Amino acid sequence: MKKIAFITGATSGFGRACACRFAEAGWSLVLTGRREERLAELRDQLSDKGPVHTATLDVRDSQAVKAVVEALPSEFQAVTCLVNNAGLALAPHAAQKVDLEDWHTMIDTNVTGLVNVTHALLPTLIEQGAGTSIINLGSVAGDAPYPGNHVYGATKAFVRQFSYNLRCDLLGTGVRVTDIAPGLAETEFTLVRTGGDQASHDKLYGGTTPLQPEDIAEQIYHVATLPPHININRLEVMPVRQAWNGFAFDRD
Numbered sequence: 001m002k003k004i005a006f007i008t009g010a011t012s013g014f015g016r017a018c019a020c021r022f023a024e025a026g027w028s029l030v031l032t033g034r035r036e037e038r039l040a041e042l043r044d045q046l047s048d049k050g051p052v053h054t055a056t057l058d059v060r061d062s063q064a065v066k067a068v069v070e071a072l073p074s075e076f077q078a079v080t081c082l083v084n085n086a087g088l089a090l091a092p093h094a095a096q097k098v099d100l101e102d103w104h105t106m107i108d109t110n111v112t113g114l115v116n117v118t119h120a121l122l123p124t125l126i127e128q129g130a131g132t133s134i135i136n137l138g139s140v141a142g143d144a145p146y147p148g149n150h151v152y153g154a155t156k157a158f159v160r161q162f163s164y165n166l167r168c169d170l171l172g173t174g175v176r177v178t179d180i181a182p183g184l185a186e187t188e189f190t191l192v193r194t195g196g197d198q199a200s201h202d203k204l205y206g207g208t209t210p211l212q213p214e215d216i217a218e219q220i221y222h223v224a225t226l227p228p229h230i231n232i233n234r235l236e237v238m239p240v241r242q243a244w245n246g247f248a249f250d251r252d
């Protein structure tokens with residue numbers, strides 16, 4: 001079986017690192033994201049390693065997702081691994097201070113977008129059968145409540161449960177489904193979450209040892225290349241220097 005990975009959000013962070021890791025191993029790649037220039041740059045960087053097709057895509061737009069999948073050049077059509085990575089957090093302050101639009105953007109991207117891409121590629125993945133994978137980027141934020149996590153964490157809880165539920169329906173098709181749940185990882189995530197606040201980025205990742213995009217790309221590659229009879233349902237990955245904190249109390 002030819003190995004073809006379809007990666008959403010390949011313009012930055014985990015998605016970009018994942019593209020590099022899969023390219024290194026000789027996979028054909030379909031790379032998507034909204035930032036066209038970054039996609040072109042990545043295609044130029046990786047195309048000496050193997051075939052790369054790029055498509056500018058906002059995953060929130062179900063018609064655009066369908067169009068990109070339908071317009072795949074023939075050599076990229078038989079996708080064997082979907083990495084549902086595109087996602088974001090916004091407005092890291094108390095729920096009661098958040099603009100409704102920010103909640104909608106997170107739901108539209110992390111939930112609707114992921115569902116759009118999954119729906120469009122399911123028939124192809126089922127057709128390819130055993131050894132194919134859907135790898136969804138969840139988060140520890142989908143399990144651990146913390147202040148300012150509000151809708152972001154809830155979207156990642158959706159990703160976890162959707163992944164498990166998909167497994168039930170795909171039983172017998174050979175298609176694997178994994179929810180990968182990283183903890184603290186240094187990408188553009190915090191810049192996006194804070195509206196470009198470099199000081200917040202530096203404060204969060206400084207003085208500790210966060211995961212790097214390549215660490216998660218390695219896990220994604222590992223999951224995608226396991227023998228076809230193995231399904232990792234969920235993989236939670238934290239830096240050694242991160243752990244949970246306790247309950248909070250409102251006191252007199």
Ligand SMILES: NC(=O)C1=CN([C@@H]2O[C@H](COP(=O)(O)OP(=O)(O)OC[C@H]3O[C@@H](n4cnc5c(N)ncnc54)[C@H](OP(=O)(O)O)[C@@H]3O)[C@@H](O)[C@H]2O)C=CC1
Binds near residue numbers: 058060089185
């Ligand atoms: N960094 C972290 O600590 C953690 C991150 N995650 C999750 O990992 C995933 C990747 O995040 P990370 O690499 O850290 O963050 P980055 O901000 O570095 O990358 C996010 C990627 O998502 C893409 N994206 C965002 N919105 C859309 C959209 N509407 N349509 C298409 N692509 C979109 C961006 O591309 P573009 O802007 O070009 O469209 C970009 O390539 C996300 O789902 C995130 O929630 C999970 C746990 C921890």
Ligand SMILES: O=CCS(=O)(=O)O
Binds near residue numbers: 138139140141184185
């Ligand atoms: O998904 C992101 C990880 S965290 O910022 O919620 O810890």
